[in-house]
Each structure stands twice: as C-alpha cells, then as structure tokens.
Amino acid sequence: MPAPGPGPGNWAGAASAVLVDGVFWLTWRVRRPLTDGRGVSVAVARSDDGVSFEQVAEVSREAFGAESFERPALVPLLGGGWRLYLSCATPGSKHWWVDSLTADSVDALPGGVRRRVHEGDAATGVKDPVVTVGADGYEMWLCCHPLDVPGHEDRMTTRRLTSGDGLQWEDHGEVLAGRKGQWDARGARVSAVLPDGTVLYDGRPDAESNWFETTGVAVWDGTALTRTEHPPISSPHSDGAFRYATAVPLPDGRVRYYVEAARPDGAHDLVTCVR
Numbered sequence: 001m002p003a004p005g006p007g008p009g010n011w012a013g014a015a016s017a018v019l020v021d022g023v024f025w026l027t028w029r030v031r032r033p034l035t036d037g038r039g040v041s042v043a044v045a046r047s048d049d050g051v052s053f054e055q056v057a058e059v060s061r062e063a064f065g066a067e068s069f070e071r072p073a074l075v076p077l078l079g080g081g082w083r084l085y086l087s088c089a090t091p092g093s094k095h096w097w098v099d100s101l102t103a104d105s106v107d108a109l110p111g112g113v114r115r116r117v118h119e120g121d122a123a124t125g126v127k128d129p130v131v132t133v134g135a136d137g138y139e140m141w142l143c144c145h146p147l148d149v150p151g152h153e154d155r156m157t158t159r160r161l162t163s164g165d166g167l168q169w170e171d172h173g174e175v176l177a178g179r180k181g182q183w184d185a186r187g188a189r190v191s192a193v194l195p196d197g198t199v200l201y202d203g204r205p206d207a208e209s210n211w212f213e214t215t216g217v218a219v220w221d222g223t224a225l226t227r228t229e230h231p232p233i234s235s236p237h238s239d240g241a242f243r244y245a246t247a248v249p250l251p252d253g254r255v256r257y258y259v260e261a262a263r264p265d266g267a268h269d270l271v272t273c274v275r
Contacts, residue, residue, distance in 0.1 A: 009035075011032025013260020014072070015130070015270055029042050042069050057107050057110050058110065084101045096126055099117060100117045107215055125145040141193060158176040176190060182202065186205055192247040195249060198219060216228075217230045245259045
C-alpha cells in the first residue's frame with residue numbers, strides 16, 4: 001500500500017495481518033502530516049496472494065471521537081466472527097485508549113458492536129495492541145506511554161495481557177522496556193509474535209527519533225522476552241523508519257512480513273517480503 005501522498009508525514013503502515021482459509025486479511029492506518037490530521041482512518045482489505053489487496057472496509061476516527069488513529073489489529077474470533085481493535089487518541093491530550101468493533105464478517109466491521117477494551121489511565125496512554133489467538137484464549141502485547149513527565153510522552157514500554165474473550169483482560173506486567181545507552185533506549189514496542197517464539201519490536205534511541213523507529217528481534221520463552229544480538233533493521237532511505245512489522249506464517253513454513261518502511265522522499269509505504 002503506497003503512502004497517501006509524497007513527503008514526510010504521509011504514511012501507510014502500522015498494519016496487522018492474518019491468513020484464514022487461504023485468504024490474507026490486512027488492516028492498516030492511513031496517516032497524513034500533523035497539519036493535515038494525523039491518523040485519519042483505518043482500512044481493511046483482502047487478498048488471495050498476500051500482495052494485491054482489495055479494500056473491503058474503512059473506519060474513520062470521527063466515528064470514535066478520536067483525534068487520531070494509530071495501529072489497528074484484526075483478529076478472527078475463536079467462536080466465529082471478527083474483531084477490529086483500534087488505537088484512539090484522546091482529543092487535546094497525549095492520552096490513548098484501545099477500542100473495538102465486533103461483527104460476523106470483515107466487511108460488516110464498520111457497523112459492528114463497539115466495546116471499549118482498555119482505557120489506560122491518567123498516568124498512561126495505551127495503543128498499538130498485538131493480539132494473538134490460541135486454543136485457550138487471547139494474548140495481547142500492549143504499548144504503554146507514561147504521561148507523568150510533560151514533553152516526554154513518547155517514551156514506551158510493552159505489557160503482556162491475557163483474556164478468555166478478547167474484551168476483558170488480565171495484566172501480567174511489563175515485558176519490554178528501553179535500555180539506557182542502547183539503540184532502543186527511548187522505548188520498546190512489541191510489533192509481532194510468531195508461533196516459534198520469535199518477537200519483532202520497535203525501538204528508538206531518543207525523542208527525536210519518534211515516528212522513525214527501527215525493528216529489533218527478541219525471543220519469548222513463555223515467561224520472559226530476551227533480546228537477540230542482531231542489530232536493528234532499518235530502511236536505507238530518508239528517516240530510516242522500518243517499523244510496525246507484522247508476520248503471517250505460511251503453509252510452506254516461510255513467513256510473509258508486512259512493514260512500514262521509509263522511502264526516499266520521506267513518506268512511508270507499507271511493503272511486504274517473504275522469508
């Protein structure tokens with residue numbers, strides 16, 4: 001998916017994707033520069049090959065009273081049907097909350113049942129959930145932004161939560177945070193969790209790198225996340241952003257990745273590769 005326009009601040013990305021019954025389903029947020037409205041909508045599309053997508057639904061931030069949208073998550077439910085998790089910015093503040101829409105089919109999601117999933121609180125903004133589905137329920141990796149220091153709300157950590165229904169969640173605590181003096185010192189946000197325990201996460205060294213995160217690799221052993229020694233993956237272009245990676249295991253054992261990547265003019269495209 002190309003950026004909605006040329007130049008910095010025009011970004012297509014922050015995607016999540018799943019493969020269900022041979023169909024790829026992809027959701028992403030469409031973002032414009034700060035002066036033109038930030039995250040204006042979330043789109044959902046389908047594909048038979050994972051590359052060429054046909055849009056089937058779109059949700060606007062106005063429908064949720066949000067100042068901006070960030071990363072959504074599209075999840076097939078254990079009992080049938082679909083849920084779209086939405087990252088919503090509270091107007092006039094640095095606070096975020098997570099909302100949801102639930103429907104029997106993907107194209108019906110814009111008119112689906114709405115339910116607040118996580119409020120955050122006065123001291124914490126929450127957004128960019130990564131939700132996986134297992135036989136015993138749902139797992140969420142939630143990006144948290146501390147709001148206690150004005151002007152430093154871009155800092156981020158990741159917490160892990162579990163749920164039986166995908167709506168009411170039990171918080172198991174922080175699993176990932178920034179490391180002083182490292183490339184991810186300013187914060188660390190889980191972006192993808194693979195069945196084998198491989199975890200991709202976004203990080204950045206300072207506040208000036210906000211919106212230009214690069215991708216690191218970690219391993220989840222069921223109790224703790226351990227970072228690998230691999231250097232972060234970045235785009236060779238402009239601001240270097242290579243972030244919000246999502247991963248779809250394929251039947252042949254390979255994995256298809258979708259990533260928001262910087263291009264030479266400073267816009268970000270949503271790109272894909274298979275490894």
